Amino acid sequence: MRLSVIGCGYLGAVHAAAMADLGHDVVGIDVDEAKVQSLSAGRAPFHEPGLPEVLEAGLASGRLRFSTDMADAADADVHFIAVGTPQTAGSDAADLTYLEAAVASLLPHLKPGALVAGKSTVPVGTAERLAERIEAAAEGAELAWNPEFLREGFAVKDTLHPDRFVYGVRSQRAADLLDDVYRQAIDAGTPRIVTDYATAELVKTAANAFLATKISFINVMSQVADATGADVTVLADAIGHDARIGRRFLNAGLGFGGGCLPKDIRAFAARGEQLGLADSFAFLREVDAVNLRQRERLVAAAVEALGGSVTGARIALLGVTFKPDSDDVRDSPALDVAERLHELGAEVVATDPYGLPNALRRFPALVTASSTEDAVRGADLVVLATEWREYRDLDPAATAVLARHARIIDGRNVLDPAAWRAAGWEYRGLGRR
Numbered sequence: 001m002r003l004s005v006i007g008c009g010y011l012g013a014v015h016a017a018a019m020a021d022l023g024h025d026v027v028g029i030d031v032d033e034a035k036v037q038s039l040s041a042g043r044a045p046f047h048e049p050g051l052p053e054v055l056e057a058g059l060a061s062g063r064l065r066f067s068t069d070m071a072d073a074a075d076a077d078v079h080f081i082a083v084g085t086p087q088t089a090g091s092d093a094a095d096l097t098y099l100e101a102a103v104a105s106l107l108p109h110l111k112p113g114a115l116v117a118g119k120s121t122v123p124v125g126t127a128e129r130l131a132e133r134i135e136a137a138a139e140g141a142e143l144a145w146n147p148e149f150l151r152e153g154f155a156v157k158d159t160l161h162p163d164r165f166v167y168g169v170r171s172q173r174a175a176d177l178l179d180d181v182y183r184q185a186i187d188a189g190t191p192r193i194v195t196d197y198a199t200a201e202l203v204k205t206a207a208n209a210f211l212a213t214k215i216s217f218i219n220v221m222s223q224v225a226d227a228t229g230a231d232v233t234v235l236a237d238a239i240g241h242d243a244r245i246g247r248r249f250l251n252a253g254l255g256f257g258g259g260c261l262p263k264d265i266r267a268f269a270a271r272g273e274q275l276g277l278a279d280s281f282a283f284l285r286e287v288d289a290v291n292l293r294q295r296e297r298l299v300a301a302a303v304e305a306l307g308g309s310v311t312g313a314r315i316a317l318l319g320v321t322f323k324p325d326s327d328d329v330r331d332s333p334a335l336d337v338a339e340r341l342h343e344l345g346a347e348v349v350a351t352d353p354y355g356l357p358n359a360l361r362r363f364p365a366l367v368t369a370s371s372t373e374d375a376v377r378g379a380d381l382v383v384l385a386t387e388w389r390e391y392r393d394l395d396p397a398a399t400a401v402l403a404r405h406a407r408i409i410d411g412r413n414v415l416d417p418a419a420w421r422a423a424g425w426e427y428r429g430l431g432r433r
């Protein structure tokens with residue numbers, strides 16, 4: 001099939017390359033010339049495991065190309081919309097200006113029967129609003145909402161082998177077209193839910209709200225654990241054995257960040273409030289507040305570990321990205337903590353396998369080190385903020401030799417406290433003994 005992907009950021013670039021990998025002819029369209037140039041040259045503009053390989057293979061096969069010119073999308077049977085829907089400046093609602101602009105520039109190029117499939121995360125009601133314009137643009141053109149559930153760090157795998165597909169459609173034909181796009185996974189038995197626009201849009205925001213709630217729940221438990229001497233990781237293992245609860249997304253620590261969960265729960269709460277459900281959506285506001293408090297808790301733990309003040313102390317920060325296997329620092333808890341400690345007068349030396357260039361763009365005053373050893377050397381305190389594999393695997397004895405004071409705060413509760421204490425470290429987790 002001929003496909004276009006409009007918006008080639010984290011989601012769109014992966015989607016375009018993965019669709020070419022499935023054998024489709026794909027053109028990726030983006031307004032960002034530098035991004036288009038980079039993708040056309042086979043260079044992924046961000047770190048995502050597996051993306052360079054599918055990108056290169058797609059370009060080499062001639063099935064994948066990128067352009068800034070929407071006219072190049074004109075012969076596509078299905079157009080995926082993957083532009084950003086960030087938080088609006090000064091409010092919690094989703095900013096739909098990129099989506100509006102992308103749809104407006106696509107309309108004149110739609111051929112008869114073309115399907116526009118929205119993948120961006122949007123407030124419920126958005127598709128309904130856009131549908132008429134798309135239907136009027138070309139004979140038989142229509143809109144589907146086909147939300148995306150990929151995780152950064154696993155984006156290619158999640159795109160090719162998702163847990164489920166969700167199609168918000170108004171016709172069987174639209175569902176059939178999407179089935180044709182995803183034929184391989186559909187034939188392999190991936191569940192697919194065919195529903196209306198509103199339900200499809202809500203599945204996405206509800207899923208992210210649920211995941212965020214799970215994380216904030218366990219982070220509240222980590223506070224109770226701290227107050228009572230209990231251990232939140234043991235608690236999570238124990239409740240996680242109950243299949244109705246499940247162990248995943250019960251890792252207490254610095255909490256969630258990134259380009260999705262924080263802005264999506266805020267936009268969902270804002271939409272709920274707009275719908276007159278403010279009382280019920282208060283819980284989601286609290287999920288957000290609990291999450292942000294974890295960052296303050298870590299800063300407070302650093303102050304306490306350093307005897308009441310971080311001023312003048314050298315603090316090694318391991319990890320700046322919002323999660324491992326990504327270079328994304330959007331709403332990164334690690335970087336927020338770095339900024340806060342810096343404001344309090346600490347000398348923060350940060351390291352990260354892939355995230356430093358993006359971190360420096362957001363926080364130019366950040367002092368960086370290109371290796372863990374250089375970051376830790378002479379440190380009064382080490383803070384593990386993003387659980388990259390290399391930090392989980394650190395040798396406590398070898399690391400102790402580098403630090404001025406062997407003190408560590410494990411902001412992701414991933415290290416073995418006994419092993420670190422045995423190597424002479426003063427170890428603190430969040431809600432963990």
Ligand SMILES: NC(=O)c1ccc[n+]([C@@H]2O[C@H](COP(=O)([O-])OP(=O)(O)OC[C@H]3O[C@@H](n4cnc5c(N)ncnc54)[C@H](O)[C@@H]3O)[C@@H](O)[C@H]2O)c1
Nearest residue numbers: 007008009010011030031032083084085098101102120121
């Ligand atoms: N990042 C993820 O893991 C992920 C996963 C699922 C869903 N989503 C959702 O997908 C959407 C995109 O997220 P992202 O992280 O890829 O954002 P992003 O900011 O990385 O990418 C958006 C891209 O759209 C481009 N763009 C903006 N206006 C355009 C226009 N008029 N025409 C063409 N291109 C345009 C931008 O230049 C940018 O490259 C959001 O709604 C997000 O919530 C993201």
Ligand SMILES: O=c1ccn([C@@H]2O[C@H](COP(=O)(O)OP(=O)(O)O[C@H]3O[C@H](CO)[C@@H](O)[C@H](O)[C@H]3O)[C@@H](O)[C@H]2O)c(=O)[nH]1
Nearest residue numbers: 148149150151152215249250251255256257258260322323
């Ligand atoms: O037990 C956990 C699990 C995750 N996190 C944090 O939560 C954030 C988000 O992690 P994750 O959900 O793995 O990353 P994303 O790539 O942001 O993916 C989420 O957001 C995407 C965009 O909407 C969705 O498509 C995905 O399904 C959804 O998992 C990160 O900061 C993690 O450190 C925790 O603190 N504890």
